[in-house]
Amino acid sequence: MSRTPVTHGFLRTASAAAHLRLFVLVGVLTVLVTRAFLSLADYPKLGGGAGKGGLHIAHMLWGGLLMLAGLLVMLVFTGVASRQRGAVIGGVGFGLFIDEVGKLVSVDGYFYRPAAGIIYLTFVALTGLAWWVTRRGRSDREAAPAATRSAAAADTALHGVLRGLTPQERDEALRRLRDTGAPATELDAALAALLEVVPERPARGFRPHHHAAQRVRTWLTVRVSGNRGSVHIAAWGATLQAALLLVAIAADGLTGNLAAETQWTAITGALACSLTSLVLSVRGTALLRRDRNAALHNLRAALLVDLLLGQAFKFMINQFSAVAGWLISLALLHVLSAQMGRRQVQRAPAGHGMSENGTG
Structure with missing residues (x-):
């Protein structure tokens, strides 16, 4: 008789994926807010001076204490509310902790250039974990053993x-x-x-800011993501994202601006990822009129190459000024994912009689 997951003592909660995403989101926002604040404040030494004998309390310490606080909340209290609060407190703590990863891996300390890429890859890995938990949660709802349910x-x-x-x-x-x-x-x-x-709790009523957020979400879904013309914008955006970096690095090379560059590994990786994204996005753009499904898959692959790996190299090169490009890639990926979701819904009633390319 095969062993079920329950015999191992682990059970994923129904809200596990949502709490993981919350943890990641809070962590990302904490890093961005911390970097922005320190830059604007000219990197103050909180808790003392930088001279001999001066006391400087690194915010990595506060991050560790907040992670401990979040863990204690989830260990001591039960229920969804404790996991939610633990995710928020722990997310802030992890953001403060990982922001100072440069001090742990290099003598250059906080300003170690590849630190931004390391931070980015860490959150990519956590996002991948949340995605995996979401997929497993969907399958568990349908195929999990009776004891697990x-x-x-x-x-x-x-x-x-x-x-x-x-x-x-x-x-x-x-x-x-x-x-x-x-x-x-x-x-x-x-x-x-x-x-x-058990007592009934009425569904939470929408507050004014909830209505505003819902209207924005609907507008983005229907007017932007749901517009067929938005696919062409996303296609050209993905192509330009990849091409611009290649052009920028080539221009810096011709003008001699790369002479003092030290991050050649990151530059090589960024070039390889941008070239791969460019090939995929150009192919996807060319396929838009003939095979829309294949076009969408190629364009999404181009953006995933950029987001999962290329952006890490860009953060190593450009530091946190790469955030703008990252947000653009996320927006383009959202548009393409929405289009692919709409096509799947439209094709579902047709069953398997439609051709694989979906041109119908």
Whole structure:
């Protein structure tokens, strides 16, 4: 008999992916705000001077203390609220900690140039982990062993005892508990009874800023991401993103501005990634009229090469001035992902009768 995940003592919570994304988002914002503040304040020495005997409390220490605080919140308290607060506190702490990674890997200290790339790759890895947990969570909702589903239902019930459950949360937990394909056990019946009687919590009403955010999200989805013409903008944007770096490095080489450059590994990596992105984006742009599906996949691949690896080299070269290019690449990827999602929805009713290229 095969061992199920529950025998190992680990169970992913239903909100694991959301809390991981929150942790990453808070960490990224903490790094950007910290760098911006220190730059504007001319890198003050908080807690003392820089001379002999002066006391300087590095913000890495505060980061470690905040990570400890976030961990303690999740260890001492139970429920979704504690995990959410732990993710926020720990995210701030991790951002402060990783911001000073240069002091740990180089004698150049805080201003070690590759530190920005190391920070970027760290958050890329954490984002990949959140993506993996999201995918596994979707498969677990449908194919997880009955014992795992029962444990997840128990976690939801505990959350309901503490804070109440919305009708949607209650229905989802009961569905996961009952749609196991196996005969109901006494444990399942007890959990279902508990879920039925926990207090009801009305869905949180939208506040004015929620309505504003919803309108912006709808506008971005319908008017920008959902517009077929936006794909052409994304295609040209991806192409220009890749081409501009190649042109900039070539111009610096011809004018002698690279003579004092020390980050040749980063420059080589950025050139390779930009060239790969350029080839993929040009191919995707050329395919837009003939095979839109293939075009979208090529364009997305071009942006993923840039975001997953190329941007790390750009951060090593340009430091945190590379944030603007990173945000542009994220926006272009969002447009392409929205278009691919719309096409999948449109093709779903047609079944398998449509051709693979999706030109219909």
